[in-house]
Every structure is written in C-alpha cells, then in structure tokens.
Amino acid sequence: MELAFVEVGDRVWVCRQEWFDLNLSVVAGTASVVVIDTGASEHNGEALRDAVARLTPLPIRAVVNTHEHFDHTLGNAAFGEVPIVAHEVAAANTVAAAQRWIAESPHEPRIEEVRASRVLAASETFASVTVLDVGERQIELIHPGRGHTGGDIVALVPDASVLIAGDLIEESAPPAYGADSYPLEWPASLDVVTSLLPAGAVVVPGHGAVVDADFVNEQRDQIAAVAETIRSLAADGVRRDAALETGAWPFPREALRHAVARGWSQLPRGSLRLPMA
Structure with missing residues (x-):
C-alpha cells in the first residue's frame, strides 16, 4: 500500500x-x-508512516485522531512512541468502537488485516481546545460539539486557511449517522465549525474530495433539516417506525436509519406526542 499526498x-x-x-x-x-x-x-498506518518519511524529513510531533472510529485510529500503533492526541470521549471509546465494527463486519474484504491490528487509544486527551506547536506554526484542535460521534474534533491551520473536519463533514457519501451519533446536536456543532472557517478556507472532509465553505454550509443545512424533521414528526405524533417513510428527508432513507433511532432517543422529555392512530 503506497500512499500519495497532494498539498492543499x-x-x-x-x-x-x-x-x-x-x-x-x-x-x-x-x-x-x-x-x-x-x-x-x-498495516495502513505503516504505509502512512513510510509515506510521511518520504514527504518530509521532519520528525512526527504527534498523531491526532479526529474521532474514535476504527478507520481513523487503527493505524495508531504503527507510530511507536509518538504521542496520540484525541478528545477525551474518543480516547475512551476507541477500543470498544474497533471491537464493535470488527464484530459487525465479518465479510469486509480486509477483515483479517483489521483484526490483526493492535488497537491503541490516544495517550493525550483534551475536553475543549488544545494547540500543537510544530515550529513557527500552531495547529488548533477544537471539539465543536457532538455530531458524528461524541468525541469529534476538527484541526484548524489558520495561517494556511485549512480546516480538517473529520467525519463531521463527508463529501463522497451522505453524512454517516451511526449508532453512536448525535443527530439533534450535529447542526449546532457545524455552526461552530463554520464560525472557525477563515476566508477562502479549504476544508478536508473525513471521506471524499476537499471542499469549500459553501459545501460545508450546504451540508450543515441538510443535517439541520434531518434534526428538524425528527423533531417535527415526533411532535406530530408520528411513530418512530413510520418516520422514514413519512418524512421528507435531504438524504436517502437507507442512510438515516440510525439518525431516526438516535434522534428519537435523544428528544427531550415532553417533546413526544402519543402516536397518531
């Protein structure tokens, strides 16, 4: 596995x-x-480590995990004694998240490679904001709130006008609402993200092509529409098991099964009406 980088x-x-x-x-x-x-x-992490060595002779100051999911963290062990930084919730959930995905994905083509990986959670954690100094440049790590998971962070490089968003933003597929997502809180978290964007910002999503502020704002509005549809349907007495077929959704229904389940479970007491006949 040889990895190639593009300077954004x-x-x-x-x-x-x-x-x-x-x-x-x-x-x-x-x-x-x-x-x-x-x-x-x-193995993916080893290929990444080797690619970084080809990219620059500078030492690796730290590894950052944008959240706890296995596809973002299982390469951690390849970096030896390099500090790993993540939000405190992500660090606490890293091992369980990997174990859960492995158990639920027996037919993944590279499952044996995944199973053979050591699961290494972050060694340095924070709750809100921290800064990494890499020499005449600071990288700001910010927890804007819960959304894709409870431990999402973004990495802002202000002098380069680049924000690395993790899976709070996705370009190549609808936003991933999983069984650990917070669909009702996600829009507010993206409000924080959009407030951080410098003029002409380049945004690196967790998956897919690099995007701009307009894309982020559009996806924020779509995620807000999911949250508002959940609230509206629940207030109208629509049963949760009928919500996907009843609501007008901005994303394909098959992508929203967990969004509806999680959203209903996170509604405040008093916001649900008895189901309509």
Whole structure:
C-alpha cells in the first residue's frame, strides 16, 4: 500500500486513499509535523508512516485522531512512541468502537488485516481546545460539539486557511449517522465549525474530495433539516417506525436509519406526542 499526498495548503498535505475513501492529513511546521488520522489497520498506518518519511524529513510531533472510529485510529500503533492526541470521549471509546465494527463486519474484504491490528487509544486527551506547536506554526484542535460521534474534533491551520473536519463533514457519501451519533446536536456543532472557517478556507472532509465553505454550509443545512424533521414528526405524533417513510428527508432513507433511532432517543422529555392512530 503506497500512499500519495497532494498539498492543499501551505505545508498541509492530504492523501485520499481508496480504502474507505478516507483522507489522511499531514501538517508541517519548521520543526516537526503532525499526522491527522492513521487509517483502518496497523498495516495502513505503516504505509502512512513510510509515506510521511518520504514527504518530509521532519520528525512526527504527534498523531491526532479526529474521532474514535476504527478507520481513523487503527493505524495508531504503527507510530511507536509518538504521542496520540484525541478528545477525551474518543480516547475512551476507541477500543470498544474497533471491537464493535470488527464484530459487525465479518465479510469486509480486509477483515483479517483489521483484526490483526493492535488497537491503541490516544495517550493525550483534551475536553475543549488544545494547540500543537510544530515550529513557527500552531495547529488548533477544537471539539465543536457532538455530531458524528461524541468525541469529534476538527484541526484548524489558520495561517494556511485549512480546516480538517473529520467525519463531521463527508463529501463522497451522505453524512454517516451511526449508532453512536448525535443527530439533534450535529447542526449546532457545524455552526461552530463554520464560525472557525477563515476566508477562502479549504476544508478536508473525513471521506471524499476537499471542499469549500459553501459545501460545508450546504451540508450543515441538510443535517439541520434531518434534526428538524425528527423533531417535527415526533411532535406530530408520528411513530418512530413510520418516520422514514413519512418524512421528507435531504438524504436517502437507507442512510438515516440510525439518525431516526438516535434522534428519537435523544428528544427531550415532553417533546413526544402519543402516536397518531
């Protein structure tokens, strides 16, 4: 597995790898680099480590996980003693998230490669904001709130006008609402993200092609429409098991099964009406 990078901003490189259409990012300063997300297996992480060495002679200051899902974290072990940084919730859930996906995905073509990977959670965690200094450049790591998971973070490189969004934004598929998502809170988290975007920002989604602020704003509005449809249907007394067929949704219904289930479970007490006959 040989990985190729494209520079999307000053000393900010992205590899859009074919496996899971996943983006792996590298940000360099004058003294060191930071690697953001590490791939879906330890072997994937080894290929990433080797690609970074070809990209720059600078040492790796830290590895960052944008959230806990296995496709973003299972390469962690390939980086040896390099500190791994993540939100505290993501770090706490990394092992369980990998085990759950492995148990639920026996027919994944590369499942043995995934199973053979050591699961290594972050060694350095934060709750809200932290900064990594890579030499005459700072990378801001920010938890904007819950959305795709409870431990999502974004990485902002202000002087390069680049924001690495993890799976809070996806380009190649509808946003991934999983069994650990927060569909009602996701729009507010993206409001924070949009407030961080500098003029002319380049945004690296978790999966797919690099996008701009207009794309982020459009996807934020679609995610908000999902949340508002859940609230509206529940207030109208629509049964949860009828919601997908009843609502007008901005994404394909098959992508929203967990969104509806999670959304209903997260509605505040008093917002549900008795089901209509």
